[in-house]
Amino acid sequence: MPADDRISILVVDDYKTMVRITCELLRQIGFQDVDGATDGAQALAMAREKEYKLVISDWNMDSLNGMDLLRALKEEHGDDAPRFIMATAESKTDRIVAARQAGADGYIVKPYTAATLRTKIDNLFAA
Numbered sequence: 357m358p359a360d361d362r363i364s365i366l367v368v369d370d371y372k373t374m375v376r377i378t379c380e381l382l383r384q385i386g387f388q389d390v391d392g393a394t395d396g397a398q399a400l401a402m403a404r405e406k407e408y409k410l411v412i413s414d415w416n417m418d419s420l421n422g423m424d425l426l427r428a429l430k431e432e433h434g435d436d437a438p439r440f441i442m443a444t445a446e447s448k449t450d451r452i453v454a455a456r457q458a459g460a461d462g463y464i465v466k467p468y469t470a471a472t473l474r475t476k477i478d479n480l481f482a483a
Contacts, residue, residue: 361388364391365387365408366391367390370394372394375393385473400425404432423454423458426442439462444463445466446465
């Protein structure tokens with residue numbers, strides 16, 4: 357079952373071009389409520405102001421990295437924390453396991469396509 361296209365999504369990456377590209381890919385596959393943040397601290401502040409259903413975050417960022425952001429969201433929101441997909445250029449098994457153990461709902465390897473994003477998101481919300 358496809359994810360509801362009306363869900364709110366926050367894209368986090370310290371590379372502004374990646375935020376823009378990912379937001380555009382999400383819009384291409386039907387998601388309209390998409391915001392971007394350029395670091396984990398900004399994302400955390402935004403998540404305190406708006407209820408996001410999904411966060412797609414880069415792992416490697418300065419100030420507050422993806423793992424720290426994930427932990428902070430889980431700590432602050434508990435069971436109501438947004439679903440979380442960790443995005444990184446590294447596909448090593450230990451990284452995937454670490455992200456899962458920290459509470460990530462999914463893992464996506466850069467570069468990714470709109471179709472890959474759609475599949476990941478649909479699978480995440482079908483569960």
